Amino acid sequence: MPTEPHWLSPDEQRTWIAWVFSTRLLWEELERDLQREAAMPFGYYDILVMLSDSPGRRMRMSALADSTQSSRSRLSHAVTRLEDLGWVSRETCPDDRRGQNAVLTDDGYAALAAAAPFHVESVRRHLFDVLSPEQLAELRDISDTLLAHLLPLVKERGDGRPEHFERIAHDLEDHAS
DSSP: OOOOOOOOOHHHHHHHHHHHHHHHHHHHHHHHHHHHHHSOOHHHHHHHHHHHTSGGGEEEHHHHHHHTTOOHHHHHHHHHHHHHTTSEEEEEETTEEEEEEEEEOHHHHHHHHHHHHHHHHHHHHHTGGGSOHHHHHHHHHHHHHHHHHHHHHHHHTTOSHHHHHHHHHHHHHHHHO
8 A cells, every 4th residue: 555645845836836837947948049049949959069078079879869868769850850951970880880870060060159159148148147146056056966866866777868967077177177
């Protein structure tokens, strides 16, 4: 017999609903701004960023799907569209002939470089500029706490996102020093 759930208090419910709505609305604004300013959906931008941050600007398609939180078929469709634009190419994995790598082309890198200032400005306008330095420090602490809890769970499932995040975090720390 299942035990009674530990229901959220009214204050916890308010916090949960505010977090869900604010994150959804934030992503909606970021998507809208990127589409308007760079004519690029965030999903494509995300793929280009993941590839640009990867060694040799290439990534195995399955790892790229994990990193972008996409299904394999959804990622394949997006990569096909990016191939049509000349921004990404596919190549057979040298160590596994059944696998494919997505490779960021020079044109894809240029498209990312052109879109990045608009995206960064949108992130700044809708997140960083509306929070005080103290709130940003709290957000960083909360985000780090959630990541410390969630990334090991994801890693247990064999997902590549924790390694990708750790590599990016390490690169950011190197730039800060």
